Amino acid sequence: MKKHDQDFMKRQNRLTVFEIIKNQNPISRASIAKQTGMSATTVSRIVGELTEQGYILESEKVSEGLGRKSMLLEMVDASVLSIGVELDRHRMSIGLVDLQGNTVCSETYSRKDDESSDTTIERIAAVTGELLKRHSIERGRVAGIGVGLPGIVNNDEGIVVFSVQLGWKNVPLAKRLSELTGFKADVDNELKAKALSEHLKGAAIGSNRTALIGFGNGVGSALIIDGEIYRGAMNSAGEIGHSTVDPNGKLCECGKAGCLQTYINISSLLSEANHYRRIHSMEELFEARRAGERWAVYLIDRALMYMSITVNNVVCMYNPDSVILTGELIDKFPEIYEEVKSLCASRFVWEPLNGSFRFLRSELNEKGVIIGSGLMAQRRFFALE
CATH class of the missing domain: 1.10.10.10 (Winged helix-like DNA-binding domain superfamily/Winged helix DNA-binding domain)
Known part of the structure; x- marks a missing residue:
């Protein structure tokens, strides 16, 4: 001992x-x-x-x-590189990250909804090999590979316990990826990886208690306290999207009724929009709102209300000094950030806490998970080597 x-x-x-x-x-x-x-x-x-x-x-x-x-x-920034990977329902992004958290290069690939875990893992391994070869990177310079994905992850074992968006359950991702690539692999929730990258390289530099909230294909959050990720007993801290707001509400893809994310996430909004007329994308939904179509105004305004409620709940629970909004909805539609910020200040954040935190947008955007995953692999490498 x-x-x-x-x-x-x-x-x-x-x-x-x-x-x-x-x-x-x-x-x-x-x-x-x-x-x-x-x-x-x-x-x-x-x-x-x-x-x-x-x-x-x-x-x-x-x-x-x-x-x-x-x-x-x-x-020597280029002395060690790591591989950062972001997995989502419709895409996977892979990049090389240097010691300062800069992306040397990155590529994004489409991913099918029903793509199996084995196929995805094999594709990550193949793309990694191609990336290193194309940029003439010696394998000895690579500290490891980090993967960020939506869902509950046993980060100690590198097992994807449950991911609704990917349709995975108990997938030994780190073990399989290490076998195929020869690199040590780290796996974590995507928002935890992104929160770490924003704390080290992005909007939350200097923050002691950062809350990051993601709105996109799902709804989730992550908390960084004094430079460390707050995980909870099962590394599931922050899964606010599956908190119940209406027990008699809509059925969530997780199988439970009335989850918060059913009023905010992309698939739920598009599904409900199609009750009114054929809508193929969030861009079309926002165009309908800007044109003043009442059903579209109602759907988006309701989503903004629930986003503001999410911010209030996170602020009341964790009392952060910084709140970062991120995710596909925030990145693609800048007006959401401004409207949620205004709603929080005027109506939804509990008055004693109003103005107690910095309200921020992600600075790293679509690169945040790649950078965070890569930095996690480097941290493990330098701690254990």
């Missing part, structure tokens, strides 16, 4: 030093020791390992101020 604890502390110290250099470079060894409380010897040992492995280098710059001058440490 003692050796296990020592090994764990070594991994955590290594990850801490790595993250500080990555986020604050150029930086001196002395500054790292001061921030972490580690001894100068421990910091020098970790820095030596990271330098020898080619992840960092000593800069010719020297620290400013009084006293002894010291060389500064910088990250």
Whole structure:
């Protein structure tokens, strides 16, 4: 047990030093020791390992101020890459992510509703190989592969416990993907991955408590507290789309009646719109609303009301300092963000909490899950290597 604890502390110290250099470079060894409380010897040992492995280098710059001058440490951003994957009902996106969370390249592919898990996993492996070959990336530079997808995920085991949108249940995604690619694989809920990327690289930099809410093919949320993803006992924290708002309401695709998302998500809105006239896309639905068609105005206005209620519920539960709206509906229809923000301020956010948080849009948009998934794979790599 003692050796296990020592090994764990070594991994955590290594990850801490790595993250500080990555986020604050150029930086001196002395500054790292001061921030972490580690001894100068421990910091020098970790820095030596990271330098020898080619992840960092000593800069010719020297620290400013009084006293002894010291060389500064910088990250070699291209020394390690990871693969980030986003899976959704109709598409899959795959990209290469560097140490700073920049996407080196990315590709998006269509996906059929009824595509099996085996087919999807095989396609991810094939596309990954093609991407590395096309961009002449040596496999030894790849730290691992991360996948973000909708649903409940056992992130410790890399198992997709249940995903309504993908139609998957108990799929050992990480194990299968590792077998096919040869890379360690991490799997997590897509909004948790995106929340992490927004915290590290996007709209929520500097936030201590970030709530991210996604509106699109589903409805969900994720919370970052002091830089860590809040998961709950089953990693299902944030599944607000399946909270019940009307026990006698519409049947959700999860099999339960009256779920919140049945009043907001794309498939529910299009299904209800087709009771009035043939509508093929959300673009057509919004065009009908802009043309003043009463049924379309009603459907969208009702969805905006429930979006605002969702924001209020999340704010009341978690008291975040930042709330980020994201998802396909927010990305494609910018007016939604402004209208929900206005509704929250005027009607729906509980008065004592009104103005207590920053109201933000995602800055990373469609790249957020790729970046977050890739960064999760890197975090594991540098903690365990």
